[in-house]
Amino acid sequence: MRWFLFDRFTEFVSGQHAVTVRSISLSEEAIDEYVPGYPTYPSSLIVEGMAQTGGILCTQISDFEDRLVLAKIMKLEMFAEAIPGDLLTLRADISTFNADGAVVKGVVRRGDFILSKMELMFAILNDEKFQDVKLFEPAGLCRSLRVWKLFEVGVNPDGSPIKIPEFMLKAERSELSVS
Amino acid sequence: MPSNEEVFEKVKEALIDALGVDDDEVTPEATLVGDLGAESIDFLDIVFKLEKAFDITIPRDDLFPDDVLTNAEYVQDGRVTETGLIKLKERMPFADLTKFEENPLVQDFGNLLTVQDLCNYVATKVS
Numbered sequence: 001m002r003w004f005l006f007d008r009f010t011e012f013v014s015g016q017h018a019v020t021v022r023s024i025s026l027s028e029e030a031i032d033e034y035v036p037g038y039p040t041y042p043s044s045l046i047v048e049g050m051a052q053t054g055g056i057l058c059t060q061i062s063d064f065e066d067r068l069v070l071a072k073i074m075k076l077e078m079f080a081e082a083i084p085g086d087l088l089t090l091r092a093d094i095s096t097f098n099a100d101g102a103v104v105k106g107v108v109r110r111g112d113f114i115l116s117k118m119e120l121m122f123a124i125l126n127d128e129k130f131q132d133v134k135l136f137e138p139a140g141l142c143r144s145l146r147v148w149k150l151f152e153v154g155v156n157p158d159g160s161p162i163k164i165p166e167f168m169l170k171a172e173r174s175e176l177s178v179s
Numbered sequence: 180m181p182s183n184e185e186v187f188e189k190v191k192e193a194l195i196d197a198l199g200v201d202d203d204e205v206t207p208e209a210t211l212v213g214d215l216g217a218e219s220i221d222f223l224d225i226v227f228k229l230e231k232a233f234d235i236t237i238p239r240d241d242l243f244p245d246d247v248l249t250n251a252e253y254v255q256d257g258r259v260t261e262t263g264l265i266k267l268k269e270r271m272p273f274a275d276l277t278k279f280e281e282n283p284l285v286q287d288f289g290n291l292l293t294v295q296d297l298c299n300y301v302a303t304k305v306s
Contacts, residue, residue, distance in 0.1 A: 071220045074197075096227050100239055103227055121224055 004144070005049035006090055012154035014162055017093045018057040020148070022049050026084035041082035046108055046116055047073060054092035054104035054120055056150070061097065063165040067135050071101065071123035078116045086110050100124055138171035180306055181233075186298050193228035194294065197221055207295035215294075229297075235304040242292070242300065244270045248285050259283040273299035 006020035024041050026032060031039050051070045059068040082088055089109045096103040101123040108116040125133070142164065145151065154162035181189070191205045200215050211217040217225070226237045240246060247253050247270065253263030264280060274296040279287065 072224055074224060096231065101223050101227070121220075121227070123220065123223055 003048070004147075005045055005052050006148070008147075008149045009053075009153050010089075012057070012060075012150060012162070014154065014156045015061050015094060015097070016157060017091065018053050019092075020049070020053045020090045022088040022090060024082050024084055024086045024088065031084060039084050041084075041086070043078050043081075043116075046078070046082060046088070047076065047118060047120075049088075050090050050092060050104075050106040050108065050116075050118060051120055053090045054094075054102075054106060055122060056145070056148075057092050057094060058097065058102045058104065058122055060150075060154070060162065064136070064138075064141060064168070067125040067130055067133060068102070068122050069125060069135070070120060072121040074103065074119040074121050076116070076118045080110075080113070080115050082110065082115060088115065095119070099126065138168045139175040142168035142172055183298070183302065186233075186301050186305070187294075189232045190229065190294065190298050190301060193225060193232055194297075197224040197228055205294055207293065207298070209294050210290055211292050211294070211297070212290040219289075225297075229301060233301055233305050235301070237304070240270075242271075242297075248288060254285055257285050259285060259288075271296075273303055 006022045009018060009020050011017070011019035024031065026039055030045060031041050034040060034042050055068055055070065059066050087110070091107050091109070093105045094102060095105050101121060104120045104122065106116075106118045106120060107114060108118075145164075145168075151162060151164055156162060187207070191202075194200060194205050194211075194215060195202060198215050198217055198221060204215060209215055211222075211225075222243065226239075226242070229235070230237055244267065247263060247266050248259070250263075253260055253266055259267065259279075264276065264283060268276060274292060276291070279291050
């Protein structure tokens with residue numbers, strides 16, 4: 001099982017904000033088995049969904065070259081539970097970004113109701129000791145980004161579409177080539 | 180330019196927010212690591228908060244001169260050399276290194292900075 005904690009992007013403006021949606025289903029193991037007999041979506045997974053939304057938003061700035069990791073939940077408020085049948089909307093706005101990390105403000109809504117608010121801090125692992133560490137395989141990440149429709153909705157601040165980085169296309173071609 | 184009291188209050192607010200400590204724990208002489216429990220990742224949080232509160236930019240090496248502390252020229256057998264201490268004083272004029280100088284173990288450097296040092300540093304940036 002892959003922990004895709006949102007289903008797709010619906011808005012994405014490079015370096016600014018992203019909106020994703022997450023459809024909660026009873027058939028998911030984490031919901032069915034979290035509290036048996038009382039299906040609810042674990043709050044930690046809502047946070048992780050925002051971390052994925054905000055993390056992709058931040059790392060796209062460097063064309064996915066930065067080694068960006070969730071470092072700290074700076075603030076978190078949960079106002080209600082999410083249950084099967086809910087459609088959540090996750091909006092992440094970049095509040096701070098520099099060479100060492102980023103802060104993202106996140107709001108999770110169910111319709112107009114605000115379910116959760118949070119502030120997440122990301123660190124960029126740019127020390128020499130991480131020089132050879134790769135957090136993602138380019139082809140696999142590219143596949144996820146395509147599944148999430150990033151390149152269908154993503155735009156740069158000037159409105160031009162976000163292009164798939166060349167190194168990802170190359171990795172995809174190499175994976176698909178038959179020797 | 181903010182007064183020393185204003186700087187202290189803003190630094191205090193950032194530390195309370197970043198470290199989840201109580202108001203009365205944040206005294207000028209409190210050390211960030213030993214007394215307030217700051218972990219390495221908290222420093223990034225503190226830096227972000229101070230940058231926002233004072234509208235300043237804080238280069239990473241200003242508060243944590245890793246380049247000095249990992250340089251064989253300035254460190255021998257886990258201790259900062261005389262030359263290294265001079266370099267640290269040049270780089271960190273805002274910090275009181277008196278206690279550290281008594282036994283300058285690199286491993287103890289992380290627990291050097293106090294709230295007052297941080298206030299002194301911010302004051303140099305906003306002046």
